[in-house]
Amino acid sequence: MRTTNQKPAASIPDEGLQRARQEMPNAFLQALREHESRVYSIALRITGRRVDAEELTQDAFLQLHGALERMVDPDHLKRWLLRAVVHLCLNRLRDERRRPKLVSIDTLPPDSEPPATEAAVDPLLTARLHQLLLELSTEARAVMLLRFQEDLDPSGIAAVLDMSVNTVKSHLRRSIDWMREQCAGENHGI
Amino acid sequence: MEFEQQLRAAFAPRDPRPELRSRILTRASIQEGAKGKGGRANRTIVVGAILAFAAAAAMVAWSLRDESASQPVVIAITPSTAGPTPASEVPQNAEPSAPRTKETTMASDPQEIPPAPSPIHILMLPLQDDISDPVARTAINTFQSELAETLRAIPELVLLSDLKQAEGLPSYFRITVRQLGETRDGITWIDLEGGEEIPGKRRRNGVALSGLPIDLASTCVPVPEGQMSPCPKGLASYVSGYLRKRLFPPDPGQLLQLQNQALNASLESPRRLEALTELAETKGGGALREAAMVRAAINLISTSADPTLKAQVWKLMKGIRHPDLIAPLAATMRNEFDGEVRLQAVTRLQEDFASDPAAREVLESVAREDSRPLVRAVAQRALGGEADWNQYVLTSVKDASKTDMERIEVFTYFVSQPCSMAGASGCFSSSGQLFRSRQSVDDEAMQALAGLAGRSSEFRQTLLNVVNELRESDRPAMTSLLLALLDGATTGEKHQLITGLSSQHTDPRSRAALEKIAVEDPDSQLRELAAKALRDSSSNN
Numbered sequence: 001m002r003t004t005n006q007k008p009a010a011s012i013p014d015e016g017l018q019r020a021r022q023e024m025p026n027a028f029l030q031a032l033r034e035h036e037s038r039v040y041s042i043a044l045r046i047t048g049r050r051v052d053a054e055e056l057t058q059d060a061f062l063q064l065h066g067a068l069e070r071m072v073d074p075d076h077l078k079r080w081l082l083r084a085v086v087h088l089c090l091n092r093l094r095d096e097r098r099r100p101k102l103v104s105i106d107t108l109p110p111d112s113e114p115p116a117t118e119a120a121v122d123p124l125l126t127a128r129l130h131q132l133l134l135e136l137s138t139e140a141r142a143v144m145l146l147r148f149q150e151d152l153d154p155s156g157i158a159a160v161l162d163m164s165v166n167t168v169k170s171h172l173r174r175s176i177d178w179m180r181e182q183c184a185g186e187n188h189g190i
Numbered sequence: 191m192e193f194e195q196q197l198r199a200a201f202a203p204r205d206p207r208p209e210l211r212s213r214i215l216t217r218a219s220i221q222e223g224a225k226g227k228g229g230r231a232n233r234t235i236v237v238g239a240i241l242a243f244a245a246a247a248a249m250v251a252w253s254l255r256d257e258s259a260s261q262p263v264v265i266a267i268t269p270s271t272a273g274p275t276p277a278s279e280v281p282q283n284a285e286p287s288a289p290r291t292k293e294t295t296m297a298s299d300p301q302e303i304p305p306a307p308s309p310i311h312i313l314m315l316p317l318q319d320d321i322s323d324p325v326a327r328t329a330i331n332t333f334q335s336e337l338a339e340t341l342r343a344i345p346e347l348v349l350l351s352d353l354k355q356a357e358g359l360p361s362y363f364r365i366t367v368r369q370l371g372e373t374r375d376g377i378t379w380i381d382l383e384g385g386e387e388i389p390g391k392r393r394r395n396g397v398a399l400s401g402l403p404i405d406l407a408s409t410c411v412p413v414p415e416g417q418m419s420p421c422p423k424g425l426a427s428y429v430s431g432y433l434r435k436r437l438f439p440p441d442p443g444q445l446l447q448l449q450n451q452a453l454n455a456s457l458e459s460p461r462r463l464e465a466l467t468e469l470a471e472t473k474g475g476g477a478l479r480e481a482a483m484v485r486a487a488i489n490l491i492s493t494s495a496d497p498t499l500k501a502q503v504w505k506l507m508k509g510i511r512h513p514d515l516i517a518p519l520a521a522t523m524r525n526e527f528d529g530e531v532r533l534q535a536v537t538r539l540q541e542d543f544a545s546d547p548a549a550r551e552v553l554e555s556v557a558r559e560d561s562r563p564l565v566r567a568v569a570q571r572a573l574g575g576e577a578d579w580n581q582y583v584l585t586s587v588k589d590a591s592k593t594d595m596e597r598i599e600v601f602t603y604f605v606s607q608p609c610s611m612a613g614a615s616g617c618f619s620s621s622g623q624l625f626r627s628r629q630s631v632d633d634e635a636m637q638a639l640a641g642l643a644g645r646s647s648e649f650r651q652t653l654l655n656v657v658n659e660l661r662e663s664d665r666p667a668m669t670s671l672l673l674a675l676l677d678g679a680t681t682g683e684k685h686q687l688i689t690g691l692s693s694q695h696t697d698p699r700s701r702a703a704l705e706k707i708a709v710e711d712p713d714s715q716l717r718e719l720a721a722k723a724l725r726d727s728s729s730n731n
Binding site: 028029032036037038040041044045053054057058061062065069125126129130133144145148149151176179180183 | 193194196197198199200201202203204205206207210211213214215217218693
């Protein structure tokens with residue numbers, strides 16, 4: 001479902017912030033507040049395009065909005081969201097026409113992430129790792145993000161991605177080795 | 191650093207643009223509306239409602255942002271020779287019933303106002319969607335041209351032609367337009383986002399408008415201020431006004447004019463209230479926090495005999511927390527005959543001044559002595575905490591010795607005044623939260639609400655909102671409430687109720703109601719929806 005192609009709904013709740021708060025399930029607002037960054041980051045890093053990432057983040061949360069009553073607990077909700085956004089991203093990238101494409105920076109705002117502010121993080125290495133991630137297969141990208149962004153263990157990743165644990169481990173090992181190898185010749189202190 | 195640690199640091203989650211949250215909330219609200227009501231109603235009403243809700247959603251998103259990011263933009267007003275009304279023009283009988291202090295006099299010296307951040311730079315991005323429909327592309331391009339023209343006409347605004355021009359600026363505002371849905375019946379629907387870009391900062395202030403219609407065939411006829419016309423020029427004018435008010439730094443001249451209007455005691459009270467309302471709605475709402483505006487509000491309350499106006503002014507003062515307000519609030523609680531004015535005043539004391547010793551003294555007195563039970567209960571809410579308040583609400587709803595309207599009044603107030611101290615023990619920020627807490631609510635209360643459902647259309651709507659938030663399944667008392675709401679429900683309300691009834695799988699009353707709709711309802715969409723709910727219910731069982 002592409003939400004950007006949705007026709008405006010024929011009927012909308014009444015105006016006012018108070019009303020908006022009342023009509024929007026509180027659990028949805030809380031989920032949005034808690035998980036927006038992680039969902040968006042996964043989408044951005046898998047697709048490599050902010051426009052796609054924003055669209056897919058919207059799609060994931062709209063799916064959640066429709067499925068909210070089925071959520072059992074916060075952990076279930078989080079895993080559900082991760083699964084939703086990863087699969088949305090993978091589906092998107094399977095469509096060749098939607099692969100990341102280069103655009104002129106004169107006409108579009110940059111899609112790159114803002115540099116990390118933490119002192120211990122090497123901004124050049126961070127940028128390089130983001131770039132290398134985009135060179136991995138889409139499944140490997142998802143595995144790496146679930147491991148290093150979400151800190152899921154291989155069994156958790158396997159559950160989200162519908163993969164065997166061994167496949168997850170294999171992706172992790174090969175991706176880490178490859179990325180380390182790529183950075184080894186560069187002056188990142190690795 | 192270990193390589194894996196580097197990976198963790200590199201892949202730490204990043205915040206998206208704040209506008210994204212607005213968009214999600216807007217879309218979710220559209221989904222909610224479509225789910226709840228369906229059908230295609232009068233387009234004008236729909237557009238207005240979409241716009242209003244988009245604004246509300248943007249405000250929700252705004253309020254959900256990190257505290258550090260939600261600092262209001264500094265109000266940029268340049269003092270001019272046409273300053274606020276001199277003190278001599280303000281009647282000296284302000285606050286007759288409140289002890290007058292040096293701070294609470296109506297002196298309205300020219301205010302200390304920071305200089306305007308002039309000029310305001312705006313970058314309107316070119317259309318970036320891959321739109322193949324020539325009508326849509328033409329419509330959006332025409333609208334963008336009109337918007338650019340309108341913005342150019344505002345003296346302090348500078349339109350940038352590309353991103354390069356924004357380099358080196360301390361901040362600028364970016365406007366993006368995207369198509370929403372397909373062009374049908376000659377109307378192109380768009381989303382518009384505006385955000386402030388501050389280099390080096392991740393958080394940006396933003397607004398989102400969703401579901402704006404562009405109709406190239408529409409002739410531009412004058413519409414009242416604040417309303418929009420679907421012709422490109424009219425829509426551009428509306429959007430420009432909206433952005434001017436909600437996104438860009440306030441227009442110093444307009445702010446000053448409104449402040450003068452609010453201070454001018456020779457004007458009729460409704461016109462002064464109008465000015466205060468406008469100031470409250472201006473970006474950040476900071477204009478109303480000015481000491482002079484607080485004094486203007488106090489003066490208006492103390493000189494007006496209209497209880498509706500006075501109640502409205504106290505409502506506007508929500509969150510202002512200026513110490514000068516405590517004395518007139520106390521005076522209102524002592525001297526005001528109108529219960530609604532006292533209710534709004536005690537709500538201000540409870541929400542904004544509960545920790546102030548002088549205010550607490552007033553609240554203690556009100557909790558003991560006020561003639562209106564709800565006013566006493568709100569005062570007690572500040573003194574006794576949320577658990578007592580929640581209990582009071584539920585007890586009141588069930589209390590057969592109270593009149594129906596008293597019970598409705600308590601519940602309606604409860605729903606409209608959620609606890610503002612999120613995270614505090616027993617603090618429920620919404621009715622749904624309270625009702626999900628099984629310890630707090632019982633079937634008797636739910637049945638009582640069902641019994642009250644038919645008393646007024648406003649209360650029916652209140653309950654529908656609550657029901658939407660509850661989403662409880664397989665609870666007989668909930669079925670009773672849903673069935674009570676179904677009696678005499680409109681088509682839109684039935685849409686909402688079918689969803690609720692479908693989650694009451696095991697209750698035969700729910701099934702019977704759905705079957706009746708599926709067979710007998712004159713609306714084919716409703717019949718289909720009910721039939722689908724029955725099929726889903728069967729497969730779940």
